[in-house]
Amino acid sequence: MGFGSSSLLSMALLLVLCSTIQAMDVLKVLSGPEYALFSKALTEANLVDKINSLNVVTVFPLSNPAMGSLAGKSPEALKATLMTHVLPGYYDEKKLVECIGSQTSIETLYQSSGLAQGNQGFIKVQLINEGEVVIGSAAQAPGTVYDAGMVQFIVKEPEVISAIELTKPIVVPGIDN
Numbered sequence: 216m217g218f219g220s221s222s223l224l225s226m227a228l229l230l231v232l233c234s235t236i237q238a239m240d241v242l243k244v245l246s247g248p249e250y251a252l253f254s255k256a257l258t259e260a261n262l263v264d265k266i267n268s269l270n271v272v273t274v275f276p277l278s279n280p281a282m283g284s285l286a287g288k289s290p291e292a293l294k295a296t297l298m299t300h301v302l303p304g305y306y307d308e309k310k311l312v313e314c315i316g317s318q319t320s321i322e323t324l325y326q327s328s329g330l331a332q333g334n335q336g337f338i339k340v341q342l343i344n345e346g347e348v349v350i351g352s353a354a355q356a357p358g359t360v361y362d363a364g365m366v367q368f369i370v371k372e373p374e375v376i377s378a379i380e381l382t383k384p385i386v387v388p389g390i391d392n
Contacts, residue, residue, distance in 0.1 A: 241266045244370050244378050245276050252282040260294035265324070266301055273302040273377040275350065276369065281383050292391045298325035299338065299352065299385045305374050308365070311348060314340045320353045325387075335387050352387040 242263060245254045253276045257263050266272060277300070285293055301324035314321060318339065326336020337353035341361050351361025363385050369378035
């Protein structure tokens with residue numbers, strides 16, 4: 216192979232590599248106006264760069280009306296709550312449903328921050344009513360019926376990012392302290 220051919224091949228490989236390496240931008244994923252308050256809260260809590268640095272992530276954003284229930288929380292409590300809405304790993308509906316029968320606790324960004332106490336940094340998934348998937352804090356008392364339901368998938372990019380809107384915030388006992 217001559218110099219020209221190998222240079223052309225090297226250039227082609229470099230272009231392919233550069234086009235496949237793209238930084239994830241959670242704010243771009245949540246760019247819809249219905250998630251403006253959630254995106255603003257992530258920015259104010261200085262979580263955007265942390266989320267974007269994850270290789271694989273699942274985010275549970277809240278719509279603007281659902282964010283209203285977090286009004287009045289201290290900045291620290293809001294940040295902790297937001298971190299429970301971020302999973303370092305990819306979860307789509309199928310993978311979440313698989314966690315129901317096993318009672319698997321799923322790690323959140325709050326757990327990996329080192330700030331969580333006990334099970335505060337983990338969530339669990341339940342099936343209620345007639346097939347409704349709900350999410351709640353693993354720190355809640357045994358037998359608690361969770362109430363943060365899945366609304367819709369905002370984005371699914373397998374093994375990169377999943378964003379699933381929830382009806383309300385995940386309530387974590389003791390997170391306000």
